[in-house]
Amino acid sequence: MKPVICIAGPTASGKSAYAVRVAKAVGGEIINADALQVYSDLHILSARPTEDEESRVPHHLFGHVAGDVRYSTGEWLRDVEPLILACLARDVVPVLVGGTGLYFRALLQGIADIPPIDDQTQRETAQLLDEDGIGALRALAERLDPTATARVLGDDPQRLQRIVNVARGTSRALTAWQANTRSVVPLRFARYCVLTPPRETLYARINARYDEMLRGGGLEEARRVFDLNYDPSLPMMKAIGLRQLRSYFKGLSSLDEAIEDAKRESRRFAKRQMTWFRNQPPKGKLLLTDADKDAFLESMTGVSF
Template structure:
């Protein structure tokens, strides 16, 4: 049986190119493990690999979901499990690559089997966010489930809403549900690799890449997504760059301001990813 390779790393760390090189060497196929690269309308702003960058290596679960869908780690697991089995059955090496650490955690450690929540549970949590804001929602989440909340990168309303709604609806914190889990990938069937370049080099790459995004149609892509009039709390609408360019399109800031703000927000996000990956994946092989 071939070993499944999991490649994680912060944004702009060179994961995609690394995965392609590995796929050529191991006769592999690449599977997306990035929460934003699943969305069909976010080719440029999610830094989804282009056809040329794929270099004729089969790529799976990229750009196949409408941005109107609330795609979650549970959706991804249901898609990726049979896909890995299929790749292995054809004698190929599955190579999973992305920056969404929670996808890898669910795959290698398991996903909690939480009962279906009533709509009122999420509505009550959403009311806290709508009325009192993200800080109040985080404060409530910390009261109900400090362990799960501590793992959230920045102000992530979708996951904070989940923590609050699960605790209030089931009477049991999400972190306790997560303790009773089983990994999708059996121990010994996979290898984890974390790409962690020097931070200064990473930040320079981030700035250069966003400049490339603008040249390659990022502004036009943002206009297209904005014209879809999607709910602002959808996961796809959290893409860094989309929010900043949308503010420019609406006349709120200049293009230069939008670009600088997007670069700064991406660097901050990469810093949080860097810290999370180092803490949550201590036994994965490091590539600098």
């Protein structure tokens, strides 16, 4: 059997371009593992692969979800499993790439089959965050599920909201749901690497990429999204780089102020991502500097089980 290659890393670490190189070298196809790149309404500001990258190797699960859908990790797992199996059946290497740590953890370690959470519960949790702040959200999460909350490092509103929503929406803590899980890809069949550019290099890339996004139509994309009048609590609407532009369109800030805010929040997000990927299992993951990329690619050529 061919291996399943997983390429993770923080935003702007060069994952998309590297995944194309790997897929071309091993005879693979690319599958999205990024929670924002699934949305059809958010192409530029989610940094989806370029047309050139998509033309060089098949890509899957990019832009296949409408922006008003609350797409979950469980739904992604249900979508990705048949794609992986189809690739392996055709003797093709699945190359999963993205910056969503929960997706990779669910893939390799399993995920509980949690029922969908109703919209009202999610809106109430989002309102708590908006009105009372991240401290109040964490305090509630700690009361409802202290075990799961203890695993959340720093300010991570998405994960804290998930803990609260599951406990409120199912009357059962996320920790209890996670007690019985199965992995889609057993770790022994996966090759998992994390791209780790130097922090200064990464931050410079983040700043430059956001400027490039805006030059490439990102401002117009944001305007189209806001014109759809989606619920602000939807996952897509919380995208860093999108939500900061709302204040500009409402006349509450200048464009320069919105841009600087977006860059700053993107850098903070990248720092949280790196903390996650360095500290979360599996122990066998490879942390790749730019100098390590060629060696990893060569090690994957011809690998099978």
